[in-house]
Amino acid sequence: MTSTLSPSDTAIHEARPPFRASQQLADNLQQIHVDLIDLHLVGKQLHWNVVGKNFRDTHLVLDEVVDAAREFSDTVAERMRAIYITPDGRAATVAAKSSLPAVPSEEVDTAETVDLITAALYATAGTARRIHDEVDGEDPTSADILHTVLERLEQLAWMIDSENRIANRSIPRPIHE
Secondary structure: OOOOOHHHHOOOOOEEEEEEOOHHHHHHHHHHHHHHHHHHHHHHHOOOOOOOHHHHHHHHHHHHHHHHHHHHHHHHHHHHHHHHOOOOOHHHHHHHHHHOOOOOOOOEHHHHHHHHHHHHHHHHHHHHHHHHHHHHHHHHHHHHHHHHHHHHHHHHHHHHHHOOOOOOOOOOOOOOO
16 A cells, blocks of 8 residues: 655745745736736637628737737736745636726627727736836836736737727827927
8 A cells, every 4th residue: 555645744845935026016916917817808708709890800810819818817827926926817806806898798890899909908008007117116027027018918909909090080199200
């Protein structure tokens, strides 16, 4: 018969990391983690229900958003674990804590889909910008992740939003020299 060790039979393991997160850093990274998970869900909801002109392009670009959000949420969660934070990506947590606007459950026209996903992208980027300075003050490595998130999400928002823009009349207006 094989015997197994119970946790009380083993020696205590003690790691001595050079850095451990504060509660404030944990809360900030948890918020961006939740918003990225919700961005993935919002993107899929719209992807499944978009209809209308430019359907195929809109449908495909939503998959780009979903892929980016999934990758970034995983990167943030793994960073959290590396600095001894337990990420919480459960559905109930995401539903309760997300700062993204809700999207419809029924079919959505492509033009409205563009506006909805752009709003979700900007809401997520807004979270990253809001928490950035506090994160950077405590952990520049985590802030570097936020930079990557911001760069891609704001790029996607600009590209997708351009579908509905009217040259030199939409707001915000471009800055000219």
